[in-house]
Amino acid sequence: MTVSERHVGPLLEVKGIKTHFFTQDGVVKAVDDITFAIGHGQTLGVVGESGCGKSITSLSVMRLIERPGQIVAGEVLLNGENLLAKNDADMRDIRGDQVSMIFQEPMTSLNPVFTCGDQIAEAVQQHTAVSRREAWDRSIEMLRVVGIPDAKRRAGEHPHQMSGGMRQRVMIAMALSTDPDLLIADEPTTALDVTIQAQILEVMRDLREKNRMAIMLITHDLGVVAEMADEVVVMYAGKVVERADVRTVFGSPHHPYTQGLLRSIPRLDERRERLEVIKGTVPSPLNLPSGCLFKRRCPHRMRVCDVAPPYQELGPNHYSRCWLTPAGEPPAVGAEAQGPEAEQAAEALTVEPR
Amino acid sequence: MVTDTTAAENERRRAEEAEAESADIDRTPVRTYWQLVRQRFMKHRLAVFAVIVLIVLATYALVVPVITGDAWRQTHLFRDDAPPELFDGDGEFTFAILGYNEIGQNLFARLGKATQTSLTIGLAAVVIIVVIGIFIGSIAGYVGGWLDNVLMRFVDIMLSLPGLFVILMITAFFGQGNVWVIVLAIGLTGWTTAARLVRAEFLSLRDVDYVQAARALGASPQRIILRHMLPPAMAPIVVAATLGIADSVVVESALSFLGFGIGGEGASLGTMLQNAQNYFFSGPLKVLYPGLTLILIVLSASFLGDGLRDALDPRQRVDK
Amino acid sequence: MATYILRRTLQSIPILFGVALVSFAIIQLAPGSPIDRFRTPNVRPETLENLIRLYGLDKPVHEQFVSWFTAFVQFWRTEAWGYSLVDGRSVRDTIVDRMPATLLLGGTALLVTIILAVPIGILAAVRQYSWADKAITTFATVGYAIPSFLLGLYIAYLGTVVFRGAFPSFGMVSLPGSEGRGTPLDIAWHMVLPVTSLAIQQIAGWSRYVRAKMLEVLNQDYVRTAKAKGLSATKVTYKHALRNALIPVITLFGLTLPGLLAGAVITESIFSWPGLGLLGLTAVQNRDYPMVLAFVMVGGFGVVLGNLLADVLYGVVDPRIKY
Numbered sequence: 003m004t005v006s007e008r009h010v011g012p013l014l015e016v017k018g019i020k021t022h023f024f025t026q027d028g029v030v031k032a033v034d035d036i037t038f039a040i041g042h043g044q045t046l047g048v049v050g051e052s053g054c055g056k057s058i059t060s061l062s063v064m065r066l067i068e069r070p071g072q073i074v075a076g077e078v079l080l081n082g083e084n085l086l087a088k089n090d091a092d093m094r095d096i097r098g099d100q101v102s103m104i105f106q107e108p109m110t111s112l113n114p115v116f117t118c119g120d121q122i123a124e125a126v127q128q129h130t131a132v133s134r135r136e137a138w139d140r141s142i143e144m145l146r147v148v149g150i151p152d153a154k155r156r157a158g159e160h161p162h163q164m165s166g167g168m169r170q171r172v173m174i175a176m177a178l179s180t181d182p183d184l185l186i187a188d189e190p191t192t193a194l195d196v197t198i199q200a201q202i203l204e205v206m207r208d209l210r211e212k213n214r215m216a217i218m219l220i221t222h223d224l225g226v227v228a229e230m231a232d233e234v235v236v237m238y239a240g241k242v243v244e245r246a247d248v249r250t251v252f253g254s255p256h257h258p259y260t261q262g263l264l265r266s267i268p269r270l271d272e273r274r275e276r277l278e279v280i281k282g283t284v285p286s287p288l289n290l291p292s293g294c295l296f297k298r299r300c301p302h303r304m305r306v307c308d309v310a311p312p313y314q315e316l317g318p319n320h321y322s323r324c325w326l327t328p329a330g331e332p333p334a335v336g337a338e339a340q341g342p343e344a345e346q347a348a349e350a351l352t353v354e355p356r
Numbered sequence: 357m358v359t360d361t362t363a364a365e366n367e368r369r370r371a372e373e374a375e376a377e378s379a380d381i382d383r384t385p386v387r388t389y390w391q392l393v394r395q396r397f398m399k400h401r402l403a404v405f406a407v408i409v410l411i412v413l414a415t416y417a418l419v420v421p422v423i424t425g426d427a428w429r430q431t432h433l434f435r436d437d438a439p440p441e442l443f444d445g446d447g448e449f450t451f452a453i454l455g456y457n458e459i460g461q462n463l464f465a466r467l468g469k470a471t472q473t474s475l476t477i478g479l480a481a482v483v484i485i486v487v488i489g490i491f492i493g494s495i496a497g498y499v500g501g502w503l504d505n506v507l508m509r510f511v512d513i514m515l516s517l518p519g520l521f522v523i524l525m526i527t528a529f530f531g532q533g534n535v536w537v538i539v540l541a542i543g544l545t546g547w548t549t550a551a552r553l554v555r556a557e558f559l560s561l562r563d564v565d566y567v568q569a570a571r572a573l574g575a576s577p578q579r580i581i582l583r584h585m586l587p588p589a590m591a592p593i594v595v596a597a598t599l600g601i602a603d604s605v606v607v608e609s610a611l612s613f614l615g616f617g618i619g620g621e622g623a624s625l626g627t628m629l630q631n632a633q634n635y636f637f638s639g640p641l642k643v644l645y646p647g648l649t650l651i652l653i654v655l656s657a658s659f660l661g662d663g664l665r666d667a668l669d670p671r672q673r674v675d676k
Numbered sequence: 677m678a679t680y681i682l683r684r685t686l687q688s689i690p691i692l693f694g695v696a697l698v699s700f701a702i703i704q705l706a707p708g709s710p711i712d713r714f715r716t717p718n719v720r721p722e723t724l725e726n727l728i729r730l731y732g733l734d735k736p737v738h739e740q741f742v743s744w745f746t747a748f749v750q751f752w753r754t755e756a757w758g759y760s761l762v763d764g765r766s767v768r769d770t771i772v773d774r775m776p777a778t779l780l781l782g783g784t785a786l787l788v789t790i791i792l793a794v795p796i797g798i799l800a801a802v803r804q805y806s807w808a809d810k811a812i813t814t815f816a817t818v819g820y821a822i823p824s825f826l827l828g829l830y831i832a833y834l835g836t837v838v839f840r841g842a843f844p845s846f847g848m849v850s851l852p853g854s855e856g857r858g859t860p861l862d863i864a865w866h867m868v869l870p871v872t873s874l875a876i877q878q879i880a881g882w883s884r885y886v887r888a889k890m891l892e893v894l895n896q897d898y899v900r901t902a903k904a905k906g907l908s909a910t911k912v913t914y915k916h917a918l919r920n921a922l923i924p925v926i927t928l929f930g931l932t933l934p935g936l937l938a939g940a941v942i943t944e945s946i947f948s949w950p951g952l953g954l955l956g957l958t959a960v961q962n963r964d965y966p967m968v969l970a971f972v973m974v975g976g977f978g979v980v981l982g983n984l985l986a987d988v989l990y991g992v993v994d995p996r997i998k999y
Contacts, residue, residue: 066903098906105904110897114996115919125905160995176905513694518975520938521956522702525968528960529706606823613825614945614957629829643833647826654821 011082012039013216014063014184019076019086021055021062030287032058032071034240040184040233045210045217047231047248049224049263053284055240056220057106060186063218064103065093080184099129102177106189108169112161118145118169119157122176129180144175148205167198171205178209185210188220203229224267228252233319236260239284239295242313246320256322256330258300294325304332396667403663406656413653417475420468424451428469429621432460454645457631467645470623475653477539477624478605482597484543485604489550490593494581496551497558504555511548519545523607524616533619538611542604550596557589591668595661602657609650625650681988688980695976696748696969700741703965709733710761710965748973758966762959767970771952777848778944778951782936784867785874789932793879794925797886801921802913804891812883819880824939828873828946835869843868846948870947874939878932885928889921896920923994930986934979 021033033055040046048056062073065085078085080100085093097103105111113121122141126132132140138157145153148171161169170190177185187206191199203226210217219230227234227248234251236244236259244257255261262280282299285291291298297307304325311325325333398404421428427450432438438456443449454463496507526541527534561567561584570584605625611617612626628646711727727733732740750756757767800812819827832845844850844866850857893899894917902916940953948954952974959967991997 064904066900094906094908096906097904103904105897105901107897111901113898113902113916113920115923115994116916124907128906162996173901176901509690509694512691513698516691516695516976516979517698518934518938518972518979521941521960521972521975522699524941524957524960525699525702525972529703529708529963531707602821609823610825610942613829614942616960629826633829633832643829647830650826651818651822654823655818658817658821 012041013081014040015079016063017077019062019078020074021058021067021071022074023071025070028288031240032287033062036242038235038245040216040218043214043216044233045219045231047227047234048218048220048237049222049227049234050237051222051284054237056237057188060188060218060220063186064097064101098125099180100182101184101186102182103186104173104177104190106192108166108173108193111173112169114161117158117160118172122179125176126179140179144179148175166194167201170194170202174205181213182215184216184218186218191226224263239290241295241323244322250320256316257324258302259296302326306333393667397663400663400666402659406659409652409656413471416468417472420465421472424462424465427462427465428623435460457642463642463645466623467649470625470628470646471649473618473624474605474608477535477608478601480539481542481604482600485547485550485600486593486597488547490554493551493554494558497555498581511551514548520610523611527611527616532616535618538608538617542607550593553592553596554589557592558585561585561588594668595665598657598661598664602654605653684984684987688984691980692976696745696973699969699972704737713761713963757970760967761964762962767966771970771974774952774955777949778940778953781867781870781949781951782940785871785878785936786932788871788875789878789882793882794886797883798890800887801890801894816880816884819876820884824877825942827876828943831869831873832946845869848950870943870949874943882928886925889924890917893917893921926989926993927986930982930989933982937975937978
């Protein structure tokens with residue numbers, strides 16, 4: 003924690019990272035110029051449909067991108083230090099210690115041939131100078147913390163002897179055993195039953211308060227975001243399309259995609275015949291449309307959408323990548339926007355019909 | 357701008373927008389199943405190469421024995437271990453580009469005949485394997501219950517037999533040297549894998565909606581099996597059969613090599629290899645010819661099998 | 677565990693019974709009779725009658741089978757498996773005599789296979805797409821495709837012609853009168869070529885399998901978890917991945933056993949190795965029916981034992997399997 007006390011500013015700053023996959027069929031820009039920040043003890047929700055680059059973003063922060071993927075640009079600053087510039091050994095010291103991660107699939111994320119206690123103790127021993135005995139005691143303590151009854155006996159069990167919810171608790175215990183500053187949780191509750199989901203979120207909230215830990219919560223479930231997050235980043239096809247605090251996102255979402263996501267969750271306070279869905283699917287990363295990536299599915303589609311929209315600042319800490327004016331109106335010809343993008347746009351809007 | 361647009365202009369704009377829309381949608385071309393199969397297969401360079409090699413070998417096996425006639429078994433007194441030639445001393449076309457063996461037989465012609473014999477035996481054995489495999493496998497998979505149990509225990513028993521040795525036994529006891537005994541011996545012992553494959557496919561297809569629908573409509577079992585269940589089960593069968601050709605050719609060669617196969621003056625890759633043992637010292641290349649041919653057949657068949665598996669089975673990953 | 681082994685053993689009895697039935701049927705269906713070899717002009721008809729009665733050939737087929745099978749299962753008795761039609765020796769004793777040579781050859785080949793194939797497979801997987809991986813994959817594909825008898829033939833050729841007899845390609849010991857005949861060193865020297873020819877194909881198959889399993893495991897979520905913990909690449913590969921990859925490889929061990937016996941028929945005939953395979957081959961050539969039947973039964977027993985061993989070992993190494 004000494005480092006973070008010296009460092010002024012957010013815990014994690016992600017600046018313009020691009021993670022591309024060089025496949026046989028072409029370059030897949032899974033993450034394309036993403037920027038966000040997480041403050042100490044803050045929770046950031048990263049939302050979007052599957053395939054929009056959320057998980058790749060989190061793996062990029064951990065530098066766990068495998069070939070043919072590669073982080074080609076940007077910076078990941080943890081307490082002001084660029085993780086992308088670190089050597090492998092230094093990066094390993096950070097992984098699992100300052101930054102921990104839990105994954106979507108509790109059923110397959112634990113190694114089937116080792117006991118749960120061993121797997122937690124391994125993380126502890128990796129990052130702290132303790133004896134085997136102490137590491138084992140720590141793992142039992144952590145299992146207790148995440149609410150596993152009869153922790154002493156459970157520590158000696160193999161993953162297959164536990165339910166999905168229990169395994170996710172073990173994963174959390176493992177991730178938190180080293181008191182990380184940041185927990186990256188990639189769809190931690192998606193694979194679980196609803197009641198178990200609530201319990202796991204409860205555990206995470208609890209531990210966040212106790213440890214003053216920041217969380218980067220990746221999910222496609224806006225309900226989870228509403229419950230957990232302070233700030234929200236909405237991703238679409240590898241880009242951030244809207245970024246704001248949680249109140250703004252739910253109260254006055256600007257981007258049509260965010261609006262669509264919100265309309266597709268059931269609400270108790272409204273009587274609706276049917277839930278709306280966003281038409282179509284996320285475009286193939288090898289066949290992205292020109293201009294706005296969302297235009298094919300957008301209800302407000304305009305001709306100007308063939309030009310890449312600007313990333314407008316709509317208010318304090320509220321950004322949206324859309325041509326609609328802050329009030330949600332179609333932009334007028336020669337709108338106040340400036341720069342080459344705006345000029346292109348103005349041209350697109352004024353083109354004479356053939 | 358909006359107010360003074362006429363109806364015609366409106367119309368035109370709408371048409372233009374529709375055009376833009378259609379130009380903008382996903383342009384991944386739609387392909388039929390066979391086009392996809394072809395595309396996936398052609399991507400498998402080794403498999404394509406294997407097809408070419410197999411075509412060349414088959415042509416060789418079919419054409420050379422026709423051109424050279426009886427040359428594969430004619431012995432020439434004064435040409436033992438003679439070097440390669442195209443024409444003999446009298447200017448007659450011999451096509452002996454691989455030379456002669458220790459008893460003066462034209463090796464090129466003999467290798468052609470041997471390839472023909474081995475491939476024929478391999479293909480014939482695979483036909484038996486596939487027929488028995490489909491028969492037993494489809495009954496076990498379609499009927500299920502105790503019959504399935506009995507048949508599968510029988511398969512277990514067949515798999516517990518020392519295969520090559522049983523084939524040796526059958527050929528030795530039922531008429532050594534007879535091509536058809538060899539074919540039967542390989543076929544009757546080799547169907548177990550095919551039967552298991554077909555059974556597994558049928559078990560998974562039994563509860564599929566369209567099969568249940570056919571049953572509900574009162575289709576007869578034969579019709580359900582032949583029309584609805586066998587076609588989708590064909591992909592793994594074709595793959596297994598391709599690999600089966602390689603296995604059968606190898607077994608035949610091994611039999612002949614051990615002295616239990618093609619008898620008399622007959623030529624197969626195995627008998628040629630057995631003879632080759634005798635001229636280890638005099639002509640090492642002569643050991644290579646039939647051996648290389650055999651390896652080419654086996655490698656090509658296995659690459660072809662791999663290629664077909666990737667191309668035919670739609671449940672396989674398309675490509676990463 | 678004990679009950680599981682007992683249950684699996686009981687389950688394999690009907691299989692072995694079926695093996696006996698099938699092999700007996702083949703011999704019954706074969707044209708000719710076991711005593712044909714004695715039908716020469718010098719043998720009196722009464723003697724033939726006696727032989728027929730001696731072998732029980734006058735009884736109905738099912739009785740013949742029952743008496744053969746009941747005698748066969750009493751393997752502790754010298755006469756249980758009958759007597760050879762060729763030399764009149766007890767079949768059981770002959771097989772027991774020849775067994776060690778085959779086990780020595782097959783066991784050594786298996787050992788060599790494991791020692792070489794596992795590291796090779798791991799190397800290929802860890803360095804996927806490197807030149808080492810490509811070389812190994814090519815070797816494995818070609819080595820697996822070359823028929824074992826062809827490989828044996830070429831290796832014998834290498835030994836006798838290319839290396840000018842540096843390694844013997846005939847028999848298990850040197851010729852009588854040679855110095856050091858029958859010493860362990862002498863036997864080991866004679867084993868080099870046959871073990872090589874048995875092992876190459878096995879190494880090819882095993883290393884391919886180990887590579888595939890290792891690649892599969894390296895893509896598992898728990899390997900990513902291990903990396904996310906901050907473990908080093910070595911620990912991730914050799915602790916977390918390898919332990920899982922080796923579980924299915926264990927089953928190969930059981931499945932390879934019977935394969936080595938089958939391979940013995942060919943290898944032993946090429947290198948004149950005085951083991952079971954050569955014995956079986958001569959028995960078929962001589963129509964030595966009791967010997968042939970015993971050989972098939974021993975082979976079937978090898979398969980069943982191999983499967984049993986594979987299942988039991990799997991249970992030992994995989995914590996997910998409880999009996």
